[in-house]
């Protein structure tokens with residue numbers, strides 16, 4: 001859970017101290033007062049990026065040249081301090097966990113966040129990169145090693161692509177990079193396929209109940225082959241190795257690595273038809289909602305994780321049935337932070353001003 005947050009020059013906040021200090025908190029205020037910005041900074045603390053798909057530069061307060069996000073989180077009774085500092089001029093981000101340099105994504109298992117926002121629709125409608133990022137987040141929340149592997153993989157990829165820019169680069173010269181890519185890439189693959197199958201299992205259950213029995217299914221998509229969750233690591237390596245060998249001439253021509261987990265995707269189907277292509281807006285919304293509820297249930301099922309639920313502008317939209325679904329998978333004492341423009345009257349147990357424009361409202365129940 002999030003214990004405290006401190007911001008400097010993040011979006012509209014020159015400086016802000018924020019203590020949620022309750023299990024269920026609603027931030028109310030008019031449009032444009034910085035409610036989503038605050039949620040964005042909390043999501044950032046748990047992921048290392050913005051849920052709004054913008055660059056770090058956009059998060060720096062107008063006229064400033066850096067932003068700082070620092071938070072104290074508690075996981076399994078232990079406090080951790082997570083800090084991000086982005087310097088716009090140097091285009092450099094420093095991530096620290098307990099004052100030690102860390103990879104940006106490594107905060108994922110310390111503060112596992114799940115956000116519900118109108119942008120969730122992009123999980124269905126958007127491109128492969130958005131789905132990959134979501135899947136990698138869930139995998140990283142469950143398995144911290146995934147973050148390190150992704151980091152290594154990207155470094156190897158950069159190196160291999162550099163080599164490919166040389167004319168007449170030989171197979172022998174590429175081989176060491178190919179081997180490393182295959183080793184790390186296969187582990188990434190394997191984890192993604194396993195976690196996707198767990199996630200889809202949960203989401204399909206939710207979807208069925210929300211849509212009068214309709215089937216939601218999904219499939220990991222790689223250009224190389226049909227990877228199955230029961231394929232072992234050696235099998236993954238073999239398939240990847242063969243594929244990368246076959247594609248070398250093409251990679252040389254386009255001077256880029258064209259196969260591997262960095263190009264993969266997953267497809268979602270309602271009654272066997274691909275959601276991205278055939279589902280209505282309402283159905284797409286339901287798919288993304290089912291995925292997020294699925295993620296929340298999957299995380300909260302793990303004893304070692306206490307997911308923080310962020311609800312941006314969807315609280316009043318979620319009807320009773322949807323709320324019930326979220327609640328059913330909720331651990332005792334789970335933390336929820338929601339935003340809304342509509343003032344609250346029912347079930348309010350406390351109120352406090354956060355800024356001139358935002359009021360923190362505490363509730364006991366949904």
Ligand SMILES: Nc1ncnc2c1ncn2[C@@H]1O[C@H](COP(=O)(O)OP(=O)(O)O)[C@@H](O)[C@H]1O
Pocket residue numbers: 010011012013029030031032033034035036037038058059060061062
């Ligand atoms: N980098 C930035 N620096 C300063 N202000 C910003 C920055 N980015 C967005 N804003 C301001 O934040 C406001 C929107 O805040 P937001 O949190 O989305 O509002 P809401 O309370 O409706 O969720 C806008 O008025 C916008 O001008």
Ligand SMILES: [Mg+2]
Pocket residue numbers: 035036037313339
């Ligand atoms: Mg908003």
